[in-house]
Amino acid sequence: MQWEFTPEEVAKGAVDYGLAEFRKGLEAEVKMNLGGDDEAFLQQSFDLIYDLCYWMATGREFADFAATLDDDTPLEIHVLQVIKEYMRDNITMLGAILQRLIMDGVENGMPTHEAIENAARQHAETVSGSLRP
Template sequence: MQWEFTPEDVVRGELEYDLKAFRQDLFEEVAANLPSDEAHVVQQSFNLIYDLCYWQATGREFSGFVATLDEIAFLDAPALQEINEHMGDNITMLGAILQRMIMDGVESGLVLEQAVAQAADLHDQAVAETR
């Protein structure tokens, strides 16, 4: 995806671009680039690609993500690797959003561990709303 602002702008809180907006933008990008317009295919593809981005935005390696997938995953490792090569900007932006969420918690008076836990809870809620 392309934005008219940077991940640094998000981290600094210079604008409102939150997890919900990011997920909507990513969903639209995935839907626009799939050969199928079947709702379940689009949703399944989005879920996998979002999870891939989240995995790496939280500091984990691509190979670890692939290792978590079971044998019935609808995409194999080479296909995921090809997708991953195009996700760098999305991973960076998602990382910035998550960082801003943590900073919001700290700025509201939470200690870092509490802010991280709160951000994780907010993330889980946002994901659950659209799965």
């Protein structure tokens, strides 16, 4: 994806760009790059690529991510390795979004551990499509 702002601007709160916008852009990018009419495959591929980006953005290793995958994953491990390199900027941006979520909590007076838990909860709600505050 291309942005007219930097991950640093997002992390500092200078730009209002969040998880929902990121996921919408990533979904469009995945559908454009993979093409085809198989909606189930496209959705599974998007979910997998988003999970990969999240895994890497939270500082974990690709090999550990690969070890969690089932044999019936829509994209093979060697393909995901290539995708990971292509997603480098997306991973950095997602990391900045997550940092901003944590900082929002800290700036609102939460202790760091609570801000991290709150950011994780917000992430889970966004990913699941929940509209709860």
